[in-house]
Each structure stands twice: as C-alpha cells, then as structure tokens.
Amino acid sequence: MNIFAEFHARIAALLQKMGAEGRLPASLDMARFVVEPPREASLGDLACNAAMVFAKEVKASFSNPRQLAIELAAALSEMPDVDQAEVAGPGFLNIRLKIEVYADILRAILREGQNYGRGASGRFKATKVNVEYVSANPTGPMHVGHGRGAVFGDALANLLEFAGSQVTREYYINDAGAQVDVLARSAYLRYLEALGEAVTVPEGLYPGDYLKPVGAALVAKFGESLRGKAEGEWLAPVRAFAIEAMMDMIRDDLAALNITHEVFFSERSLHDTSNGPSDVATAIEDLRQKGLIYEGRLPPPKGQLPEDWEDREQTLFRSTRFGDDVDRPLRKSDGAFTYFASDIAYHSKKIAAGYDVLVDVWGADHGGYVKRMSAAVAALSDGKVALDVKLCQLVKLMRDGEPVKMSKRSGDFVTLREVVDEVGVDAARFMMIYRKNDAPLEFDLAKVIEQSKDNPVFYVQYAHARAHSVLRQALAVFPGLDVSPARLAEADLALLDDENEWALIKLLAQYPRVVESAASAHEPHRLAFYLHDVASFFHSHWNRGKDQPQLRFVNQDRRDLTCARLALVTGLMNVLASGLSVLGVKAPEEMR
C-alpha cells in the first residue's frame, strides 16, 4: 500500500474528470505532478503540486492555479479518509489524512510482513532488466574498488527485484584480450617454479603470489608434459586453466560478500567461429545493414598524441549519429576486433535476450566509454532498449583517518577479501551503499566496526536489535503474551496517544515510496539513508522513555497499550528487516 501513489491516482482521476467535462485539456501528462511528503510535517501528510504544474494548461478555465487547487481540495475533502485538504501558497495542495488511515497502514505492514513495499507501485515500471556488475578481469584478486561496484550492483539488482522487476545478475568475463595471455605466461612461470625451477618474474608479468597455487595445480594436472614446449603449445591450455582458477577465486570472494551472479558471460565465446560467423561478426553485420558501418579515417586525438599513432583507414561505427563525439574503430591495426566490437556483440546478445533495460556498473575510469556504448545499444535496439551506465567512484581505504598504503608494485595491495575478512560482510556492504555511486567513498576500516551511533551500520542494525529487545522485555513482563504480527494487528491502535508514535508510523508509510523512487532512479543509497532515518527516529523516541516513563513501549500496568505499542515496534522491525535484506545486510536480533 503506497499512500502517495494512491492519492496521485485519485488526483489524476479528478483531473481527468474535469477533462471529460471540457474544463481542462483532455490529455494532461499525469506523470508531471507529484504527491510527496510536505517539507514540514505540520503542513499535513501529503502535498501535491498538480495545480502549479498545469498552470499553463488550465489558464482557459481557471484564472490562476490556486483556483484549480481550491476545487481539487474541495473534492478531496469529501473523501472519507481525508481529514482536511487545503491550499497554500501559489497552489500547493496540502492533505491531512484521518488517523485511521495510518492505523490501517500499520496493520497492513503487520499483515504483509516482508512483502510490505514489494512490487511495482507509483512511477516505477516493472521491466525485464539485466544488471551487469563486477566484471573484474580474471587476472588476479579483486581490490576494494571492485568491491564497491560489486555491492552496488548487487544491491541495485535486489532493489529492482523487490520493486517488481524481473532481474538477471550478470558478470562479463574479459577472457579474450592480451591480458589473459599475460596471465597464462605468469601462471606458466609458476608452473615451472612448482617443478623446482628457480624463477624471477620479469617486468610485464603478474608477480602476485596468488598464482603459485595455480602453478602447483598445473603440475597436478599436466605433470611435466608442458615443460620445454613452445609457447604455442601450452598457451591455450594454461590460459584456460588459469582463467578458470581466477574465476573460482573471484567467485569465492564474491560469495564472501553474499554476491551470486546468475550468468557468467565469456567474451571469448563471442569470437567463436565453430558454428559459422562469430557473434561479433554478426553484430557488426547487423549494424552494417543499418548503414552505420563505414571505412574511413579519424582525426588524430587531441592533446597528447600516442607514440605509435598512424593515420590509416579503418572500420568505423557511426556512433556520432547517436550522440558520441567521434566515430569508433572496430578493428585493430592487426585486423582483430577491438574490445568495443566485442562489447557491441555482447550487448547485442543482451538485447536479443529480450531485456527492456540494461544496467552496466563500471568503474569511473571507464567514463569515457559511456557514450559509445549507449550509441551502440541505441543503434542495435533501434532505440527500444535503455542502457543506464552507473559509474562507481574510487574507494579511499583508511584506518583511523589515515590512508592505507596500497602499492600495486610486486602485487602487494589490499585485496577485497582482506577487507571483508576484517570488517565483516555487513559493514562492508552497508558502507559501500551509504554513499551515492558517483561520489568518492572514504572507507575507514576502524570506524566501520565501531559500536557507536556514529557508525551507520551499527546504528541501523542496533535499531532492529533494540526492537527485538523490546519484544523480549514485553514477554518478561507479560509471560505468554502473543506477540505474533497477526495478533498484534488486532491491538487497539487508538490507544497510541503520543504524536511521535504516529510520526513513526507515517515514516514507515513512506517505505513503498522510497523503494519506488530508489528503484526508478537506480540509486540504492536512498534506501540506506531512509533506513538510517527510521533508526534515528526510533532511537530518539526510545530515549524519550528515559525521562518520560509513560512513553516506554512496555507498560506493566497497561497490557492493551503495550500491545498497541508492540504493534508499532513490530512494524518498524519489519521495515528495517526488509530494507536491510534488500541491501544484503543482516538484521540481527541482538548485538552481542
């Protein structure tokens, strides 16, 4: 039950009725106006800007927006659940609901449990959506930056699913470029090492110790059979083996963050020609049919010219037709396809799979790539499929306010796994979502495990634990009390007599709207901030009980009032647990 969406629909119906009566234009775009919580709670429960938004369209029938607002207010005032509807300022419509509406909402929360807030509501349109995230190169362990994209993508996928979309979580394995050959050579070196040879890792190969077990595993599988062979003979098998080993490691690291992808898509498979033309060739042919491929020259890049720049004619995709800055090459000078060509084929496969929306989560260093990819998706899908690229900024790893040194030299850097092992999944996940994706993130290893109100992870989890603690306490005072949600929903909520109790319920009533807006904006951090707000309000109300014992949730002299308050606490617990689960963070029953 989304009260904001509900009233948006009612007001839209009123406007349509006026349209049918010829007093307004018949085709107003109802998506243009909003029903939202007013800035000041004292103004009411709902605020609507419809009259002002349609100021131009209503000029013929109304002398000013206020007049339309007044008429809407009059109609709304007639509705049984509306206490008061009035017009403020230039035409704001402020609506105050009868208190029973919120009692109903609380009962709905208790009844629906973890389904409260689930499903498409309001503006969010449920679609078939593909979220591609992580896609770290299979050449080594993931670092903290990968972790941010991983957590962001996973939380977004959860959020979209919760909001009603059909979601596929996907990982694109870059297993086709030169870097996996480097991986293979590096692993081969460790293979020789495992056979007893003394090796030093030359410049240009991956030096990390993590390849030593791979070397040993190669010995276990191939024995000495690869020793002394030409590279052409061992490269492919070693490469395949090493990539598989790296992917196993990456999957383990992701599992430690509670992240599981449904699809792992191999870039290499796009180049497979065993069943006719490769997917890359097919995708480019598709674009050629659309007249978007040509042979031509590009102007040299501005600024610092690459050393090996040569002016040559090449195969280009006309991405400028879709808003890109220059047309983009599809073949390297050696004739092989560029990475971009693979990516075109990859997205073409996703489009063919019938997704309405594609989300790519990338590191901020790939920002320059967004326009060409959007152009490609627009071209391939004839503008029917939307691509939203979410760029995640860097993570600055700190400890007690001091930056943690991360030298990439000698492969000695802080891995994602080390961080997760140190602070735990919950802290890692919550902190990485508790920031907009395109803002840099400071991640302080000491602060995220601190048990204080300054630590948002703890603060929100503790609110949930505290709610459970209240229930435990109630059971101690009233042994055998039935505190199941179903039973509490029957409590006499009219006994709730403190305005903050109702304010808390109103905050819980916003949950579906928060889900809707966070999902449609692809911004899971909004949910994290909302949960922090809810926790904050709850803690603050709980603390009032210190000075004013009559406000405490458990009142041993008044079983009926206690039950009403437990209904509130349980509803709150429900929303916190639901939101945390969407973010992939545990909702503990106690903090010990």
Next chain:
RNA sequence: GGCCCCGUAGCUCAGCCGGAUAGAGCAACUGCCUUCUAAGCAGUAGGUCGCAGGUUCGAAUCCUGCCGGGGUCGCCA
C-alpha cells in the same frame, strides 16, 4: 585542448525526473543524565548551495559560459 563526474555548514555527506524557511552526522558551544529501557540525552550556533548570466509563477536542482578538483582521450581491457 575535447568529453565525463564532482563542487552544499569548519569536516564527511543527503537533498527524491524544479516546489514552500536548504537538511543530517561529526567537530564547537550550553545544559542534563551518572542508572535506567545496554552502547548517553536535549538544546544552541554555524551556509552568497564554486562564480556569473539565462529559462519561469518558483532554481541547490534545468541551460550557457567561466573557476577549482578528479577521471579519460584510435589498436589496452
């Protein structure tokens, strides 16, 4: 130099496809609590929303141009 992201209180950041007097936490200042409902509480102060224009009933939000920070700039992924 082109393109992308960022610029909001001393610090770290929110501000929901334009909406009402721009918010929170930390730090600062002032009280309270010292034991109950376990990890303090309440309050005060603090902003030219980088700058300058523009769009309109109305701009932190949209547009243009600057300034500052970061990223990126045929064949790497």
